[in-house]
Amino acid sequence: MSRPIPRSSATPPAPGPSPTGALRLSDGLLERRNRAFGAGAALFYETPLHIVRGEGAWLFDVDGRRYVDMYNNVPCVGHGNPRVAEAIGRQQGTLNVHSRYLHEDIIRLAERVAGLHGDFAQSVIFSCSGTEANEIALRMARMATGRRGILCTDATYHGNTELVGAMSGLPAGSERSPGFRSFPFPQTFRTPEPGLSGAALTEAYLVGLDRAMDALEASGDGIAALIVCSILANEGLPDLPPGFMGRAAERVRARGGLIIADEVQSGYGRTGQWWGYQVTGFTPDIVVTGKPMGNGVPLAATTASRALVETFRSRTRYFNTFASSPLQAAAGHAVLDEIESRDLLANAGRVGAFLKAELKARVGRWPGVADARGCGLFLGVEMVGPDGAPDLAAARAVCNGLKDRGFLTSNAGAFNNVVKIRPPLVFSQADAEAFLPAFDATLDTLHGAG
Structure with missing residues (x-):
């Protein structure tokens, strides 16, 4: 039985920064971080946040101030999710080993993940990050086609290995x-x-x-694959x-290339x-997933x-010490169970459509707000x-103003x-409704009306 996404029972977060938390950062924590990590490690916001706890779609700072998380796709079924936490703890207390033993749960997870796609998908290689999974996909395409050329867009990001x-x-x-052309x-x-619009723009x-x-063919690299985030x-x-996406896939395949859908986001x-490629209208040959899975x-x-x-496996000795583990299996099954039992796809569609319509209605209300777009809970x-x-x-400025609210x-x-x-996919209608006045107030302030 599906469980509804709980509505907020608390009042919206109080506006204004958390001065004590900010003071503690400037009083030593930020300096310690720079020393420990090396200066230059990225932080969000002009005044960074010191977050200590999460629950569902909410995060809490060191002073107990609550924030609605409208950014993190890692905890897709919510911060501190009880089902996931219990599954991880139980498995870690029972067994966790590398992938070179038989273990039914990780096999079943591979079958379950492949089954979420169409007939083109039967087998899975697990890893620990989207970067690793994309590297495997690129190597797989090159091995399968015997060519090296990879196509991508001119503003893409798929990971951070060389x-x-x-x-x-x-x-x-x-x-x-x-070997790459954009x-x-x-x-x-x-x-x-x-x-330009319509068919002419396509x-x-x-x-x-x-x-x-x-250019790839002229260079001698040929075309191994097009890799693209399904929703850019x-x-x-x-x-x-x-x-566009369906036509692009046809063109690449006509020249012997494969299609890699990066579905990490x-x-x-x-x-x-389930997948962005279902929304944008194409069928891939290889699919990469990451962050939300665990x-x-x-x-x-x-x-x-x-x-x-199997072509990839026959030509490499690829293994990953921490991948295909019982612990990963426990987390992976718990996440899928939460998505399915709580009907989170429907929640993403319903709440996302509401929020998108509200944001589109605000386009032009302030001079700088030029467009609102996206699908589901990605806007x-x-x-x-x-x-x-x-x-x-x-x-x-908008992001910093929203943070302060x-x-x-x-x-x-x-x-x-x-x-x-x-x-996170557990973001509720109540959270969306609370966000809109904060968005309005932020824009009013930026334009001198607040």
């Missing part, structure tokens, strides 16, 4: 990263030519893809020209469906046909300046000017 990181911020037409990411908000972006493929999350969640119910336990997967996986609000150019400073977001996108809203 191989996977070669795609990050790769300009279209650049030869900076041998193409302009498709969108309807900023078009390559004024007035064709214009497909021309960019064709040019990247031509790092590109800023653009609305796509009609049919868009999968596991984030869009209101709700905090490092767990990722590369899923494909048995033939693709973005584009901030621009008076000339329509991306406004990074405004996006950061008790709602945690971040900024992202190709120009880092999109306010990124990506809460």
Whole structure:
């Protein structure tokens, strides 16, 4: 029986910063962090938060102030989830070993993950991060096709190893990263030519893809695969020209390449469906999943046909000490059980649609709010300046203002000017309703009306 997402029984977070928590940071914790980690380790917000506890879609700082988490997709079924915590504790108290023993639970998890896709998926390689899973996918595609060329968009991010990181911020037409070529990411908000729309816009972006493929073939690398986040999350969640993803997949396959769907951000119910590729209209050959799978336990997967996986295994000695473990299995099953028993896909679709409609109604109410878009519980609000150019400073100001009012977001996108809203899947209607007046007040303040 599905359980409804609980509505907030407490009052919304009180506005204003947490001065004591901020004082403690400046009084020594931030300095200790810089010394321990080395200065430069990233932190959110102008005044960083000292978070000590989480519950559902909420986080609490050192002074007990509550924040609504509208950013973290790692704890997709909620911070401190009791089912996941109990499963992890029970398994750790029973057995946890590497992958070179038989264990039914991890086999069953692989079967369960593969079964969430279509007929193209039968086998799974588990790892510990999306970066690792994407590296496996790239190597798998190269081995299967006998070619090296990888296609990506010009504003993508798929991880931070040398191989996977070669795609990050790769300009279209650049030869900076041998074996990789990018193409302009498709969108309807900023078009390559004024007035382009519909089928003509789709064709214009497909021309960019064709040019990247031509360059790979001319270099001798050929085309091994196109890798893409199914909803172009790092590109800023653009609305796509009609049919682009399906047409792009057809073109790549026509030249012998495979399609890799990076579902680390868009999968596991984030869009209101299991997978982002179901929303944007294409079928991949290889699917990568990560962060949400373990709700905090490092767990990722590369899923494909048995033939693709076995080709990879026959040509490598790949193993991962911490992957395919009983502990990962326990966390993975608990997360899927929570999503299914609480009907979190429906919650993501319902609450996300409400919040998206409300945000779209606010476009133009303030001069800098130019667009609101996304799907399910992954939304973005584009901030621009008076000339329509991306406004990074405004996006950061909105995120800091929302933080001071008790709602945690971040900024992202190709120009880092999109306010990124990506809460845990347990984010409720009540949380969404509480967010809207905070959003309004933040924008009013930024425009001198608050």
